[in-house]
Amino acid sequence: MTVTDDRFAKMKPFNAGRVARIPERSLPPGPRWPALLQSIALVRFRHRFVPAMHRRYGDVFTVRVMPKGSALVLFTRPEQTREIFAGDPEFFHAGKGNAILGPIMGEHSLLLQDAGEHKRARKLLMPAFNGAALRSYRGVVEELAAAEADGWRPGTPFRSLDRMNALTLEVILRVVFGVTDEQRLARLRPLVNRTVNVSPAVLLGWGYPFLQRFGPWKTTVDNQHRLDEVMYAEIAERRAAGDLHRRADVLSRLLTVGEDADERPISDEELRDQLVTLLLAGHETTATGLSWALYELGRDRAQLVRAQRAADAGDDDYLEAVMKESLRLHPVIPMVVRHLMRPATIGGIDLPAGTNVGPSILITHARSEHYPDPEAFRPDRFIGTNPPTNTWIPFGGGVRRCIGAGFSLMEGVTVLHEVLRRYDVSVPAGFTDRPKVRNITSVPQRGARIVVQPR
């Protein structure tokens, strides 16, 4: 089975279904600049723009975003965040805001669904991410992380982000897709890499199917077709395999879940869409969190020694605290958004239908009343205590909370364990890094360079 151009043409432009512009007076304050300028500031310069808006307008403010100058109201206090995460999923939609990803992820994608369809997709995927499933993946992650760390050249600075990206891609291919055949892996790697690297400009042009005959759009469609061919071949082989129950990867688990669920069985197209979603949502995000963790440990000898001791002792809780603090200080995703399908009151503010609302993860994680000295990297914040509810939200929340949160923490702990057991980590003399925007995520601008020496 292959995906035809029809399917791409069928995808709605990403702004389909939005309501008309909401008048200023009914919304919290915000800048009055043109929506285009605000969108650019939010997308390209969010690390300066959002804190500046918070300082200027307070804990709740409105920005206007393209394409139609839609209102996006950002909240920064945990009690407001709680109301958003607890909002009725029938009326607090998240899928619409992700529609731009439709051409790549496919219409069945968990990220694009809302209400009943989202609930069904989530029910199918959840068993592949429960505690027992996560434990069963750890061995493969360990093996891949050990092979990656063994290949590092001591004394030569390198971009930890690139190495972590290569590693988490391998993890997805083996643990999520369950591909072990070396030839198929070799075919998949470049196809998957190109899919992950699709630029927002290509996605924005998707509303115009004629573009698919030209330049980057054509390249993207061709790549997508080739990726789909390999994935559908893998799905067909796996459906025919007699040993699914003995396989531990996510795809095999999804196929067995489909068997005994009394709902309609999971189709090939749906499987493909969910796998591509897991790939795109789970690969660079985890790699980024890991590279910041290595960078921060590399800058602070005392924290490094503490984490190495934890690695030697098999103290997973401490290594998990390192990952959590990395995700607090450097949120990979700066905010999550819900689209109001009917009027709602949040933080005592009445908001009309059609408003987009969301907590700013950036500001929430930097509030000094919850995280004293918020700029400092201190994993101890997460030892022996949990942060107050809704003050640590790198994975979003409510029924949409990241389905891979446990997976990525397990992966982070396993990788840190393998690296820290082997190496002393430092950053090159005089090197500093800061976040830059890459598509919807924030990554270390200079790749979070580190140097390792055998211990």
Ligand code: HEM
């Ligand atoms: C550090 C790593 C990660 C971060 C920071 C992260 C962050 C997020 C965030 C903020 C959301 C939106 C939540 C919301 O709207 O409330 C999300 C959703 C999602 N994430 Fe992750 N994620 C990470 C890793 C992963 C991994 C490893 C996977 C899968 C293997 C994954 C799969 C997904 C999926 C499928 C969704 C959509 C959930 C839904 O709409 O029901 N993520 N993630």
